[in-house]
Amino acid sequence: xxxxxxxxxxxxxxxxxxxxxxxxxxxxxxxxxxxxxxxxxxxxxxxxxxxxxxxxxxxxxxxxxxxxxxxxxxxxxxxxxxxxxxxxxxxxxxxxxxxxxxxxxxxxxxxxxxxxxxxxxxxxxxxxxxxxxxxxxxxxxxxxxxxxxxxxxxxxxxxxxxxxxxxxxxxxxxxxxxxxxxxxxxxxxxxxxxxxxxxxxxxxxxxxxxxxxxxxxxxxxxxxxxxxxxxxxxxxxxxxxxxxxxxxxxxxxxxxxxxxxxxxxxxxxxxxxxxxxxxxxxxxxxxxxxxxxxxxxxxxxxxxxxxxxxxxxxxxxxxxxxxxxxxxxxxxxxxxxxxxxxxxxxxxxxxxxxxxxxxxxxxxxxxxxxxxxxxxxxxxxxxxxxxxxxxxxxxxxxxxxxxxxxxxxxxxxxxxxxxxxxxxxxxxxxxxxxxxxxxxxxxxxxxxxxxxxxxxxxxxxxxxxxxxxxxxxxxx
Numbered sequence: 001x002x003x004x005x006x007x008x009x010x011x012x013x014x015x016x017x018x019x020x021x022x023x024x025x026x027x028x029x030x031x032x033x034x035x036x037x038x039x040x041x042x043x044x045x046x047x048x049x050x051x052x053x054x055x056x057x058x059x060x061x062x063x064x065x066x067x068x069x070x071x072x073x074x075x076x077x078x079x080x081x082x083x084x085x086x087x088x089x090x091x092x093x094x095x096x097x098x099x100x101x102x103x104x105x106x107x108x109x110x111x112x113x114x115x116x117x118x119x120x121x122x123x124x125x126x127x128x129x130x131x132x133x134x135x136x137x138x139x140x141x142x143x144x145x146x147x148x149x150x151x152x153x154x155x156x157x158x159x160x161x162x163x164x165x166x167x168x169x170x171x172x173x174x175x176x177x178x179x180x181x182x183x184x185x186x187x188x189x190x191x192x193x194x195x196x197x198x199x200x201x202x203x204x205x206x207x208x209x210x211x212x213x214x215x216x217x218x219x220x221x222x223x224x225x226x227x228x229x230x231x232x233x234x235x236x237x238x239x240x241x242x243x244x245x246x247x248x249x250x251x252x253x254x255x256x257x258x259x260x261x262x263x264x265x266x267x268x269x270x271x272x273x274x275x276x277x278x279x280x281x282x283x284x285x286x287x288x289x290x291x292x293x294x295x296x297x298x299x300x301x302x303x304x305x306x307x308x309x310x311x312x313x314x315x316x317x318x319x320x321x322x323x324x325x326x327x328x329x330x331x332x333x334x335x336x337x338x339x340x341x342x343x344x345x346x347x348x349x350x351x352x353x354x355x356x357x358x359x360x361x362x363x364x365x366x367x368x369x370x371x372x373x374x375x376x377x378x379x380x381x382x383x384x385x386x387x388x389x390x391x392x393x394x395x396x397x398x399x400x401x402x403x404x405x406x407x408x409x410x411x412x413x414x415x416x417x418x419x420x421x422x423x424x425x426x427x428x429x430x431x432x433x434x435x436x437x438x439x440x441x442x443x444x445x446x447x448x449x450x451x452x453x454x455x456x457x458x459x460x461x462x463x464x465x466x467x468x469x470x471x472x473x474x475x476x
Contacts, residue, residue, distance in 0.1 A: 025295035031302075032175030035377070038303035039402065042311035052313055059308055070256055075308040079385060082301040084252060084266040086378065089297045090200050091270020092290040097197055099275035100284070109198075110355045111346060112191050115366075116198035118345025119373055120206075123165035123337030130329035131158045138325065147396055148314075148321040158325055161387045161397050163210060165333025165404065167203045167379035170196035171298065173372040176409050180416040181368075183424040187358035192369045195342070203379045204267050211386040212260045219258035223268075226251035231272040237279045261386065302378060309381040310402060312395035322403070326393060330384075330400030334374040335407050342370035368415035374408030376401045 024030050045055040064071035072080060097103040103113075131145055135155040140146035145158045173196055177189060229247045233240060251269055256262040275286040314321070321327055346363045349355040357363070384397035 021295050021299065022291075025298040027178070028171055028174035029178040031298040032172045034299065035171065035302050035306050039306040039310045039377070042307040042309065043399075043402070045307075046311040046313045055311055056313065059311060065253070068253060068257065070253065075311070078305045078308045079382065080256070080262050081252075083305050083378075083382065084263045085293060085301040086266070086297045086305070087204070087263045088266030088270050089290055089293050090204075091267035092273055092286045092293070093270075094197060094201055094267070095271045095273055095275045096284060096286045096290070097194075099286075103194065103197065109194050111349050111357055112194035113198050114349045114353075114355070115342045115345045115370075116195045116202060118341040119168065119195070119338050119370070120166040120199065120202055120341070122341030122344070123333030124162040126337040127162055127165055127329040127333040128159055130332055131155060131325045134325035134328075145325040147326060147392060148318070148324040149392060151392060153390070153393065157390070157393065158329075161326060161330065161384065161393070163206050164380055164384045164387060164397050164401060165330045165337060165376060166206065167376050167383065168196050168199040168338070168373040169375050169377035169379065169405070170200060171302070172375040172377050172405065172409065173369075173412075176372045176375065176412050177369070177416065180413040181420050183420040183427070184416070185360065185423065187361050188365065188369055191358070191361075191366060192372065195373065199373070200379070203383075204264060207261050207379075207383065207386065208264055211383065215257060215259040219254050222254035223251065223258060223260075223265075226254060226265075227268055227272055230269045234273050234285060235278065261382075263382070305378070306381070309385065310398055312391075312398055314395060314399070321396065321399060324396050324400075326396040327400035327403060330380075330397060331404035331407065334376050334380075334401070334404030335411070338374040338408070339367065339370040342373060343367060346370075365419070368412055368419045371408055371415055372412035374412070375405045377405055380405075 024034075042055075045051045059075035060073045062071055062073050063077060094103075103109050106113075132155060134140075134145045135143055135158075138144075138146055140152045144152040144154060146152050170193075173192060174189075177184070177192060181188070226247050230244065230251065233244050233247060248265070248269060251265040252262045255265045255268075270286070273286045273289060275284045277284055343363065343366065346357075346366055350357060350363060357366075380401040381398055384401060385394055388394040388397055
């Protein structure tokens with residue numbers, strides 16, 4: 001009898017733990033704060049004398065795959081291995097959005113897609129401009145940039161980091177919205193989600209084109225075979241998961257050997273996963289697989305990656321680092337370049353190209369959210385490690401990403417909080433006065449309280465056409 005009673009209790013306990021884990025992973029706020037905590041922990045562990053040597057020793061422990069050229073330290077496994085899970089989630093999400101989400105309608109997604117391009121085009125210009133000014137007028141010899149340690153580097157070496165400030169971290173930007181933007185129209189959230197999703201796709205393209213060194217052609221044949229095998233396996237009525245896992249690992253290995261960054265294998269197989277219901281299923285497989293992988297990505301892969309990505313030892317952590325051309329250039333690119341590129345593109349696309357924002361939105365309403373796009377983190381850390389072979393420059397680049405992201409998050413938090421208060425007051429006035437004016441956030445407003453306590457004013461006049469993306473932004 002005791003066994004019969006205890007087994008259901010045990011199963012109930014395990015089920016409760018699983019639900020708690022899923023809830024934490026689904027919360028942009030909590031998962032974002034966890035990742036930030038690990039990033040700061042990595043920076044501290046690498047620079048506190050008591051822990052610096054042990055942390056470096058752990059990061060340098062090498063693990064290899066027999067009969068391959070793959071022999072990486074644990075720090076690199078976190079970047080090249082674990083981060084693949086994050087990119088797989090990105091690939092699955094992209095496939096769903098391209099198939100049935102907001103990206104399936106080019107007209108509805110035109111402005112945020114254009115803004116994603118503009119938001120990636122301006123930061124490199126500001127980064128290169130900052131580096132060139134240091135090279136021409138800085139304290140070092142003409143044509144050289146002096147970094148925080150006093151070492152001089154040529155402008156061409158510094159310029160390799162042009163792509164570092166181009167990326168937006170979708171998890172952190174949405175975490176800032178969840179924390180500070182309670183009461184904003186769903187259309188603003190949908191705009192940011194669409195922009196950040198396209199930004200992820202463009203970031204993948206940048207890594208593939210500019211930070212890959214291609215090897216023998218036959219490895220690309222291997223990639224094609226693995227892609228075809230994955231596409232066939234995940235479309236079967238009963239998916240053979242062991243075979244799928246083997247094919248996924250082989251895709252990673254062949255991409256590594258081909259000279260393409262192996263994390264992109266996650267995006268490749270994600271885009272090949274069905275995003276429509278098949279075999280009488282109630283939900284698309286891409287959506288289900290993403291939901292299952294999200295906890296592993298948000299609570300394990302990304303935090304461990306952040307720990308080692310920021311775990312760079314600096315000889316001296318001093319205010320001089322903030323005046324390094326690398327740190328300053330990346331911070332300016334993220335804090336200034338991202339919102340300037342997004343806002344300029346939004347204005348040009350709506351005033352000159354004839355594109356339309358969601359009804360009720362104006363270009364100026366996008367400024368607080370565009371500041372949140374200056375939060376780089378995940379992809380920016382990855383590009384920083386790929387752009388600079390020099391340990392000193394790579395470390396300063398990652399420090400610049402951290403500083404620029406924190407400043408962007410602070411500015412965005414302040415502006416979003418003020419904007420949300422204005423929208424809430426406007427909604428309350430409309431309800432009190434019974435005003436039916438459709439030009440603004442008028443009658444018919446419904447407040448939806450999310451699981452994390454966020455309040456979203458849902459307005460049919462303002463919200464974009466129904467899609468999984470819009471639905472998710474309402475729940476965030």
